[in-house]
Amino acid sequence: MSTLHIHLDAIGGVAGDMFLAAVVDAFPELEHTILAAQRAAGLPAEVNCRFLAHRDDILTGRRFEVDDPHEHAHRHAHAHDHHHHHDETPFARIRSNLERAPVDADVRARAIDMFTRLARVEGEVHGVPADEVRFHELGGWDSIADIVGAAAAISQLGATWSVSTLPLGRGRVKTAHGWIPVPSPATARLLAGYEFLDDGLEGERVTPTGAAIVSHLEAHQAMDRSRRRLRSTGCGFGTRTFPGTSNVLRLMAFDAAPAVAAAGGSDSVAVLAFEVDDQSPEDLAIGLDRLRERAGVLDILQMPALGKKGRISVHVQILAAPDAAEDVAQAVFLETSTLGVRRQLVERRVLSRDQVERRLDEHTVRVKLASRGGHVTAKVESDDLRNVTGGRAARERARRAAESEEANNG
Numbered sequence: 001m002s003t004l005h006i007h008l009d010a011i012g013g014v015a016g017d018m019f020l021a022a023v024v025d026a027f028p029e030l031e032h033t034i035l036a037a038q039r040a041a042g043l044p045a046e047v048n049c050r051f052l053a054h055r056d057d058i059l060t061g062r063r064f065e066v067d068d069p070h071e072h073a074h075r076h077a078h079a080h081d082h083h084h085h086h087d088e089t090p091f092a093r094i095r096s097n098l099e100r101a102p103v104d105a106d107v108r109a110r111a112i113d114m115f116t117r118l119a120r121v122e123g124e125v126h127g128v129p130a131d132e133v134r135f136h137e138l139g140g141w142d143s144i145a146d147i148v149g150a151a152a153a154i155s156q157l158g159a160t161w162s163v164s165t166l167p168l169g170r171g172r173v174k175t176a177h178g179w180i181p182v183p184s185p186a187t188a189r190l191l192a193g194y195e196f197l198d199d200g201l202e203g204e205r206v207t208p209t210g211a212a213i214v215s216h217l218e219a220h221q222a223m224d225r226s227r228r229r230l231r232s233t234g235c236g237f238g239t240r241t242f243p244g245t246s247n248v249l250r251l252m253a254f255d256a257a258p259a260v261a262a263a264g265g266s267d268s269v270a271v272l273a274f275e276v277d278d279q280s281p282e283d284l285a286i287g288l289d290r291l292r293e294r295a296g297v298l299d300i301l302q303m304p305a306l307g308k309k310g311r312i313s314v315h316v317q318i319l320a321a322p323d324a325a326e327d328v329a330q331a332v333f334l335e336t337s338t339l340g341v342r343r344q345l346v347e348r349r350v351l352s353r354d355q356v357e358r359r360l361d362e363h364t365v366r367v368k369l370a371s372r373g374g375h376v377t378a379k380v381e382s383d384d385l386r387n388v389t390g391g392r393a394a395r396e397r398a399r400r401a402a403e404s405e406e407a408n409n410g
Contacts, residue, residue, distance in 0.1 A: 016146025026234025061235025296324020
């Protein structure tokens with residue numbers, strides 16, 4: 001599991017060049033790796049990629065630029081020839097070139113995945129199979145540099161990712177297909193399910209390339225309240241300017257909180273809570289037993305409660321490992337009649353614990369040991385006591401064995 005988590009704060013938006021600039025601003029040591037991967041992907045010698053220091057009247061950071069002489073010539077010719085046809089690059093050719101490129105296998109796979117996602121949604125928009133998609137703006141060297149560079153950065157960082165609410169943007173943008181609404185149909189399809197906010201600013205705020213990167217990262221937007229240590233930040237600027245705000249993508253890199261020390265410490269746990277007032281006690285008991293057996297569930301507590309309209313209800317609280325919280329929440333809906341689950345991530349203080357086995361007559365019992373205030377306490381697992389035959393007297397002997405274990409380890 002990665003100890004590095006990166007959050008993307010889409011203040012101005014998300015684009016490929018902004019993503020690369022933010023990464024290098026936060027991790028300058030990755031600049032050479034990114035540029036080398038772009039060159040290995042086939043960028044011609046005359047196409048120059050560079051990272052530049054940048055500042056507006058509010059923030060400082062970096063910009064990423066691709067200087068393509070052919071693109072300059074194309075724009076000059078187009079300005080004098082209104083019947084000029086835009087160059088097209090078939091997706092199949094881009095994929096084939098990447099498959100042959102002398103880049104790291106993980107970088108290649110990530111770059112192909114991002115282009116494949118773009119080809120899929122472009123095909124859906126225009127009604128053609130993905131393999132028949134021909135990129136216009138996305139087929140240029142700048143887009144290839146953005147995606148290959150992003151693949152190299154993502155591969156090197158090995159992080160988990162999250163992203164803020166995305167700016168919606170307004171208006172239309174001119175493409176080879178004509179004027180299209182913002183966000184573009186491809187961007188909207190790539191980011192279905194993500195939260196957007198209309199902050200009132202005009203223009204395209206999340207480009208298709210930026211959307212492909214976010215989609216590839218599977219960046220989540222759920223609130224994460226776990227304790228983390230901020231390692232570095234970076235700001236990647238876009239080419240446009242907005243009144244009163246920076247057109248910037250801010251990157252915040254966090255290290256996970258240190259692991260719990262041997263003498264005990266803190267960690268995080270997910271708390272899921274809900275009430276049930278319309279499920280029979282027998283059926284609810286079966287459902288909660290099944291939930292207890294699920295991977296990641298640490299404990300389940302239930303207690304009586306008085307619900308709406310004076311109904312007697314059952315309040316249920318589940319403690320679960322943070323990475324299992326979503327799976328457990330979905331299981332709650334299958335095993336109980338509740339219509340909603342409240343979820344939060346909380347910090348807890350835990351004692352250092354160990355477990356030993358002890359033989360008691362013909363039985364083997366497990367004894368839990370805990371370091372508590374300078375001494376060790378012990379307790380026999382209740383499930384093992386249930387299996388001890390001979391009645392209450394035998395169970396008392398097992399408990400005395402636990403007290404002896406505590407004395408031996410105190």
